[in-house]
Amino acid sequence: MLNFLDYFSWSTVFFIVLGVSVCSAFLMLIPRIPVNYVRVHIGIIALPPIVALLALVSNNGSVIIGPWHFDSLSWLWSTFVLTIGLIVQRYAVHYLLGDRSYQKYFTLLTFTTVADSLAWLSDDLRLLLIGWGVTLLGLTLLIGLRKEWKVARHASKISARYFAISWAIMLIAIVWIEQVTGHWELSQVLSQNSLAQLNAVEKTCINLLLLLSTIIPAAQWPFQRWLLDSVVAPTPISAVMHAGIVNAGSIMLTRFAPLFNGDAVQVVLLVLSSISVLIGTGIMLVQVDYKRQLVGSTIAQMGFMLIECALGAYLAAITHAVLHGLFKSTLFLQAASAAQQHKPVAHKSHVSSSIWIIIGGGLGLLLGIAFWLTSPDEGYQLVSALILGWSVALAWTQLVAFGTGHIGRIAGMILFAGAAIVFKTVHIVFEKLLHDAIPSGIQQSISMGILLLVILLVTSAIGTWLVRKNSKTSFVIYLWLIRLGEPKKKLVESHPKYLTQLLSQGGNVH
Template identity: 60%
Template sequence: MLVSLSSSSLLTFFFIMLIASGLSGLLFLHPRVPLSFVRVHIGIVALPPLISLLALANTTVEGIIGPWSLDSLAWLMAFFVLSIGLIIQRFSVHYLMGDHSYRKYFILFTFTTGVASITWLSGDLRLMVISWGATLAGLILLIRLNSGWKVANEATKVSGRLFILSWFSLLLAMIWLFNVTGEWQFSLALTNESLAQLGAWEKTGINLLIVLAVIIPAAQWPFQRWLIESIVAPTPVSAIMHAGLVNAGGIMLTRFSPLFNGDIASIILLILASISVLIGSGISLVQVDYKRQLLGSTIGQMGFMLIQCALGAYLAAIIHLILHGLFKAMLFLQAGSAVRRYEVSTHVNERPSKLWVMGGRTLGLVVGVAFWLMSPGEGYQLISALILGWSLSVSWTQLVAFGKGRIGKIAGLSFLVGSAIVYFIIHNLFYEWLHTTVYQGVQPSMSVVIIFVCLLLFGSVIGTWVTRHRSTVSFAVLYLWLVRLGEAKPKSVESHPSYLKQYLSQGGSQ
């Protein structure tokens, strides 16, 4: 495949700026460099995402250059990861001021987002595995930066063990794929001719290893413990986890979508992700700690993203992971100012009119069926129709049916219409960028559809039961189980961090 000179030059310039960012972070580590240099560092860090944005806007800058695969998905993910990293580093200039590891944070932020962007630009299986391992190592180093605190050390042990398992699972999957196809390049290993060499058991085995590799960083059940323990890390570290780290499963499965398509591994992923959605939603509802609420929400949202992948809706998963990453990172960065206001609700016992509720459900059903029949793409249209119809029904109930009086219903309807317009604009923008790059999965098998619908109905039944049986013993047991599930282990909890005494005795932070 011939690649224009502009793409090669742009890639070279991108890596020069990425290296410059790393060097500026290393320079900032030196104690003689003034703290004011951090603003220069932020300026340099802003250059790589700017170059990736230029490459994304230039549709001709695509192709394969050595071990690099320069398509729109690769440049989009590089821009996404580096942009969130830039925002978090800029936020940390004041937020982390006075921390004894102030200088180390910036080099680790730069390193982690830098190697994460290299992971998604990789067109070689070996380079992707190495870069992803470096990304996980960077995250571990960020979690354990306050190594004098035993709680942080315990969280590091939990995260490290699971991340090693995830990485080795991915490594074995890639070696297995190479042994069968004889190719290390994505573009060659995932062609129909290469995949035809895989037997049914080989394909299932590789896919199961990939599933294990992606559900651990995504904090899916039963591996959600590392994310819950990581709450001891500073808030900017929690935010940077959403820069292509916890949501990396959607990107990875999209890259391997020609291989990961319609076998038993998809069903297993669908079941585990659905359980994670229920558990994550429950944790976010019962926890009173703001960061734990966000972590529970992340578990549920990542489960929903992996459900999209299991059903072949890879484009929807990419859109979801980017928007969720931006939104959740923002919520973490404002966690310090999140003060709950206790107010008496004026409509706790109010019930919306059944006519309005049925109208919303009917509208959701009609729109979902219409979208299923009219939208292009096979695997994509089914999940999109289900999500769109269900979301419209719930949104109508909350915004319109619960609206107080005619003005309240009109306001809710206006907000719903405005949100729908924004959704379609964003959807069309991403579709234009990615429809030629992202593989569209085949129509899910009937067994997968039945499992998904049953899980959806089960979740709805559980939600309805909870709202109507809050005074029962069963509800209390479920409530306490979710509280315990969202709490760290006792040895990971310390009411009075002893490591602070050491720094105070040394005269404060460095």
């Protein structure tokens, strides 16, 4: 009873401040509201993530109140999404100042993040469907909000098509689930009695539908085009998109884990995600446009996240989604500083750098082996060990091996140690907070992990060999990746034509 009352009070306060935030967003659509009201709005939308964080810290277990499901996972995701929305809107106060749709951006950003948080707080599948649909609709409108720009309108239409297909597929899956189980409540659907009503064919077909509705907004192969075309959106919109919406596939598959676990669809997800990792990494390496590099990175990272789901490691997938969201939103908000002028060229000792690189590689290898030995029978641990070892070696190379002089390397070591401490702390905290809310899943066998590892390593080795050989095949792959990541003709303008039209009409251009 105490847990119920605690969550009832937290949920009541949360919905109140969330409602106030939505009302504040509506106010900005009124022409008489001054532009300076945006700063007041920022203060108002700071309340929901604070309340969600306090509810998360209280950690009183899982409680279902009406159509809502309150547990540590739903509170964590609400805290994460609403915090990202708050940071981005605060950043946009100056970044978007002077835009014709200035106040509309804040309204749509608020609606989108609120709908995203409510979607995964709901226990009723109909509310989940509505919340996720509003989220995708809000994102579509944000991409094309600069209506006078033909390129933005076209990118918005492309995203709308992909999102509509994804939402329609989810609708079919949810209606199918209700027809078989007789329940709209997710908690009832995932009960043993309800799952027993699904035969093998029905379960596989429903999981395939859920898989498709997940990988489309996650920009996984072959549905990555919409995310590549969305780079025309303002940088704050890209930050929200990559941090709070693209990575929602992890929580979707986590919520449906009892239905998804043990099904052959996990293998399908594993294959598609592995292809996405390779393609996303290739796009990131060949692109010269900074935002498209970030898009390629997101495609690859979402691939790794879904691989974790396919292997039954849902805690790792949620942790990955949150950390990637924070990291990627930071990179987007710093996109303007990507081009540095008059950067001094540092003359480094090649021999000295090579020694430090070898040290970093050895350190990554040792840590990867040590991590795998903690649970050598789980297929996910082998893949995770590879990612950890590679990340350690890369971080060491960037922070220490390429440091300038002794001071630069010492500073790099301090940053490296700090990042390691933060990573370990976050992992421990998430494991403590989410151990009751996230299903352990059916861990895939070590053979599945070895197979995935071999595919990734062999493909990477072949790609590296082809590039170094400068063969005809390597040039074909290189050009194919460039073409895959480049925008179509409708998304390119030699100069912003809509600005010319505004000037010819005597309008003000900010």
